[in-house]
Structure formats: C-alpha cells, structure tokens
Amino acid sequence: MFTLPWKHLYFAGCGGVGMAGLAHLCADAGVRVSGSDAVNSSLLSSLQQRGCRMQVGHARELPPGVDLLIYSAAVPADNPERQDAVRRGIPSCCRGAFLARLAGFYRRVVAVAGSHGKTTTTAMLAHIALQAGINPGYLVGGEVSGWLRSAGAGAGELLITEVDESDGTQALLAATHAVILNIEDDHCWSLGGIEALEQCFVTFARQAGKVFAWQEGNSPRLLAELPQTLLLPPGVHPQLTDLPLPGLHNRRNATMALRVAEELGITTQEAVTALQNFPGVSRRLSVRWQSPSGERVLVEDYAHHPTELRATLAALQERWPGHQLWIIFQPHRYERVKRYAWDFAQILGGVQRVWLVAPFAAWKDDRRLADPEDITRAINLAKPGLAQYISAGVQQIPGLVLPALAESRGRILLAVIGAGDIGKAAGMFAAALQDSCGAAEGCRDASSSRG
Known part of the structure; x- marks a missing residue:
C-alpha cells in the first residue's frame, strides 16, 4: 500500500461521484477522511458505511486535525466550512x-480527457486493468454497474482517471499517458471562450509523456505539432465490432481503451475479453425496465450536448430498430439551450414523440439567457404536434407521459435523457412500469447499462 502525506482530509460537497470517489481513494490509502454535503445520498452513505465521518449539512467549524480541505464546484467561497478553513489557516483547494x-x-498516470466519452472510456480502461490483475488506482466519474464503488487507490503504481475541462483543472495534471477523445466547444463559456478552452486541452497535452487522440475533428489542428502525440486513424478495432453496449461511440471508446491498454503492457486478447464483459456505466444507455415481450423498453442516458444526443439516438435505433423512439429530454443549463437549441431541435425532430423538460440549471439562475420552449417550437414548426414542453417539476413527469404510453400500441422505446435531475424521473418511470406489469411472469426491472 502506498502512502499519502495527509493525515486528515475534509471533503466539502462530498455527495457527487467525483468527490466521493476521491474520498474513497484516500480512505483506501489509510488517510482519515471526513466531510459533508447539503443533502443525503447513496454516495455519502457509502462513505459513512466504511467508517468515514460524513454529515448532512455543512458544519460551522471543521473537525480538529484537518490538514487540507477539498471542496466541490457546488461549494461557494462563503460556505461556512471554507470560511472556517480560512480563519484557521487550513489549506484548501478545489476537487x-x-x-x-x-x-x-x-x-x-492515465488521464482521460475530452468533451464526450471520458467517463465510459475511463471505466473501460479501469475494468481492463482490474481484469488483467494489475490492481490500478482508478477514479471514474460515474457509477459503474456491479462495482462496489467507482474509485480505489490500488497498489500505488498506476492511476487511471478522467479529468475535467469544465473548470480548467485538467491543465494542472501531468499524465504519463493522456487520452483526448475529442475537443468541441462544450464548457467554453466557463473558461472564457473557445480559444481558452482549446488552450486548456493543449496545455494538458503538452505536459503529458504521451498523448493518444483521434485523427479527426479539432485534434490534428491542436495536437499534431506536439512530438508526444499519437494520432490514431478513426475506426473500430476488428475484435470490438460486437460489444454488448450498442452504439458506434461505445465501440470507438472501447477501441481507444484497447490501444492504451496495450501501451500499458496488457495483451490485446486480455483487453478484448475484458471489454466483452464490461458492465457499463449508470445513466449511459442504461436499460431500466422492459416488458416480458420486449415491446416496451425504458432506457436512461446522460447525453446533454448535441453530439452526445445524436450518438445516443443512433445507438437506440441500432439496438431497437423496430421500436418507435419516445424521448424525454432535459437540457442541462440554459447556456446550452442558448448555444445548441437549433441543433437539439434538428436531432429530436427525427424521433416519433418528444417531451422537452424545463432545463436543469446546475445551481445557476441564468434563465435570462435562453427560452427552452424555442426548441419545442422549432420541432413543431417542422413537424406539428411532435413535441410537448413540460414546465412542471421532475416528480410530475411520469404522470404526464405514462397515460399516453398506456393508450398507445406497438413497440415503443421510452428514453429519459439528460445530465440533471431528470434521472429521478427515470427511477419513477421504472417503478411505475414495473407496478403496471403486476405479477406477470418475466416482467422485470432490467436496470443495467448493457443495452
């Protein structure tokens, strides 16, 4: 077991998967861990169950002996715990x-970056390494199906982690192996514009020992001149064409994971075998329920950018080609509505029915930026009556959609899509649909990410 220099770490805002993962990793390494979050959650409970002192609600004072405070993006500077750290001279830093x-x-250190796909690719790489018996440290920004937790310290020799461009902190990390899956404009508003966002990726790449990227999109323009960059021809490895997970994007992510695994000394066959039984990540094409006949299916997905939404719909059509696609989509942040409303409308206009849910604002009051009903209006302008806007809270969504589903005929796939609190609705739909099945033989809650 490797050792870390801290004796007591405090995690403020520890209810998210990234912060909870860091806390678990440090606890694995023998560090005393405590922390808090505004609300209770399964992630907070998982830390409490292993003996970490976690509280619901932020404390006025930090416990004695804390030598570093780590805070999440949701914890502002006027948070009492952060203020107490300042008063007492306790160092602090962001996640x-x-x-x-x-x-x-x-x-x-293998660090996976990109506008899209980094959580799944990180999980794939960690899964490959674990299956190969390497005992890596890993930090995955999503809950991996069937895993006790999505982070671990490992033996201290290898760390596999995703890194974040949204706050620019990926530029702080020096990786021996950097993976950059793609570079688009998502989060550019947080960093001061597209040029600043692109520079964040370039800085991350420049300080890496080796960089893996696809020879497409913005990557050649931004990364080709760096001598450590390996630009891979876009495509799917011939042994990865029939993965359990549907979607070209998943096969591409698996191909990148395979290539990096080979660089780490894992054989091609070991990696392929592991990818064939990869369990998937929660909220990534996760099948939440299906009827005994398979005619009705409920899927949840995290897509919140046009590129992701397009890939998700293509994967659904690939896996369930005979089903109508009924989509419940919640935009994530009004900034994305402002930038991508027309793209969302164009993509959603290709399905059979759409409910657009009021955006998840991500703790910001920026509703002045855009009107989400513009998306609904644009869809209905091309295809009258296709889309309906839901301004009610997430709790009310199933009651507005399920009657239409009950009155319909034929094969229907209902997909709940978005990165915000729409995930709560997916669970409510699964419970309601399971109840509607009653005790029918074979009716099941099919919660999985294997598609």
Missing part, C-alpha cells in the same frame, strides 16, 4: 486541483 496533486504520487 480538480487536489486530483492533480494526488496523481503525483503514482508512477504512471
């Missing part, structure tokens, strides 16, 4: 900055 410091204690 991404702490990850960069933590990575420095591993000899090899």
